Amino acid sequence: MxxxxxxxxxxxxxxxxxxxxxxxxxxxxxxxxxxIREIAAYLVVSRARRSLGLESAPPxxxxxxxxxxxxxxxxxxxxxxxxxxxxxxxxxGHLVAVTRDDLVGQYIGHTAPKTREVLKRAMGGVLxxxxxxxxxxxxxxxxYGQEAIEILLQAMENQRDDLVVILAGxxxxxxxxxxxxxxMSSRIAHHIDFPDYTGDELAAIxxxxxxxxxxxxxxxxxxxxxxxxxxxxxxxxxxxxxxxxNALERARLRQASRLFAQARGSAPTPAEALMTIAAEDIRxxxxxx
Amino acid sequence: xxxxxxxxxxxxxxxxxxxxxxxxxxLGQGWSCSVEHTDEPHPRNVYWEMFGLPxxxxxxxxxxxxxxxxxxxxxxxxxxxxxxxxxxxxxxSLRLSFIVHRPRDEARFGLVREEASGRTLRYTxxxxxxx
Numbered sequence: 342m343x344x345x346x347x348x349x350x351x352x353x354x355x356x357x358x359x360x361x362x363x364x365x366x367x368x369x370x371x372x373x374x375x376x377i378r379e380i381a382a383y384l385v386v387s388r389a390r391r392s393l394g395l396e397s398a399p400p401x402x403x404x405x406x407x408x409x410x411x412x413x414x415x416x417x418x419x420x421x422x423x424x425x426x427x428x429x430x431x432x433x434g435h436l437v438a439v440t441r442d443d444l445v446g447q448y449i450g451h452t453a454p455k456t457r458e459v460l461k462r463a464m465g466g467v468l469x470x471x472x473x474x475x476x477x478x479x480x481x482x483x484x485y486g487q488e489a490i491e492i493l494l495q496a497m498e499n500q501r502d503d504l505v506v507i508l509a510g511x512x513x514x515x516x517x518x519x520x521x522x523x524x525m526s527s528r529i530a531h532h533i534d535f536p537d538y539t540g541d542e543l544a545a546i547x548x549x550x551x552x553x554x555x556x557x558x559x560x561x562x563x564x565x566x567x568x569x570x571x572x573x574x575x576x577x578x579x580x581x582x583x584x585x586x587n588a589l590e591r592a593r594l595r596q597a598s599r600l601f602a603q604a605r606g607s608a609p610t611p612a613e614a615l616m617t618i619a620a621e622d623i624r625x626x627x628x629x630x
Numbered sequence: 631x632x633x634x635x636x637x638x639x640x641x642x643x644x645x646x647x648x649x650x651x652x653x654x655x656x657l658g659q660g661w662s663c664s665v666e667h668t669d670e671p672h673p674r675n676v677y678w679e680m681f682g683l684p685x686x687x688x689x690x691x692x693x694x695x696x697x698x699x700x701x702x703x704x705x706x707x708x709x710x711x712x713x714x715x716x717x718x719x720x721x722x723s724l725r726l727s728f729i730v731h732r733p734r735d736e737a738r739f740g741l742v743r744e745e746a747s748g749r750t751l752r753y754t755x756x757x758x759x760x761x
Contacts, residue, residue: 433689433690435689454682461696462687462688464692500692503690
């Protein structure tokens with residue numbers, strides 16, 4: 342038996358780069374990152390095994406991402422597409438994100454072409470189905486969602502080397518969905534659970550978002566925002582990073598109107614002021630009332 | 631007789647791998663592919679049936695190739711061709727079109743010579759009934 346140099350395979354694919362980028366740019370999500378590393382290692386090994394003729398069929402890579410809204414499922418799916426592309430499991434490595442409306446038709450005979458069209462667009466990349474459980478509506482036995490599921494299953498089985506399907510949604514609803522669709526569940530090898538962010542992680546995410554948009558908090562604003570996060574997490578419809586993004590969006594709005602009010606008839610506004618979000622921009626939020 | 635039409639008509643039939651490479655090329659140029667079929671391959675018949683709609687926004691050849699295979703399964707006795715359409719302003723027409731499937735019993739054509747007035751000759755190609 343001959344040997345194979347795993348680090349050479351790894352170096353060739355430059356997958357380490359993507360994994361490091363993932364580590365650097367995504368805050369928290371430790372179990373998710375670990376799973377992605379595991380999958381990457383598994384693919385490198387299986388590639389090496391194939392080069393020695395020990396394995397013929399490509400591994401099944403369909404996945405399910407479960408977690409609350411705003412925990413980074415779509416972002417990680419994008420990175421996943423990149424990782425799989427670099428490892429040579431996807432020819433193109435693009436991501437096609439769809440929901441029920443893109444797959445299921447409105448009348449008889451509409452669903453199959455619609456689903457197939459989406460599948461064709463996703464070939465060579467990742468098909469990301471957000472809130473996949475809406476495909477299955479048990480309360481309506483004539484629902485066309487079932488038809489879409491069957492076509493999906495067929496493609497997942499027969500065109501495994503052409504596309505990777507990632508289903509995403511809330512954990513409990515996905516579990517119900519898999520229980521009522523055992524065919525789907527058995528074709529998905531990797532279930533990855535996205536935990537909620539802690540307050541500190543959300544603060545780190547906020548800092549990153551501001552930095553990328555060339556803004557910054559002043560010292561008081563930093564403190565105010567930490568309080569804001571603590572209060573916001575207890576309120577309804579908290580969507581993790583998405584809520585944070587929206588909060589920052591609103592703070593930028595308030596900052597702009599504050600600067601506008603101050604600017605009337607006074608000296609020119611320095612660049613520093615344009616970049617800084619002050620505590621009052623955050624404390625004006627409804628959450629503090 | 632082997633019917634020849636379109637691009638590559640002087641070459642032997644392309645294999646699926648070669649078809650895939652052609653599709654990749656077309657998609658790389660930003661052209662959209664479509665599949666058409668007919669049971670009446672007369673050279674003057676330019677109206678072939680569409681098999682599904684033209685495929686826009688594809689990134690990979692696998693989607694088009696799957697459609698070609700599905701068409702072959704559905705119409706094994708028809709001629710099937712693959713078209714690539716260029717939507718660039720000024721072109722807006724097919725840039726590539728070649729036969730990807732032909733029936734086992736190929737069409738046969740005959741030629742009728744008609745004498746018209748003043749020793750003029752008129753020729754008509756017609757499709758002969760297949761056995």
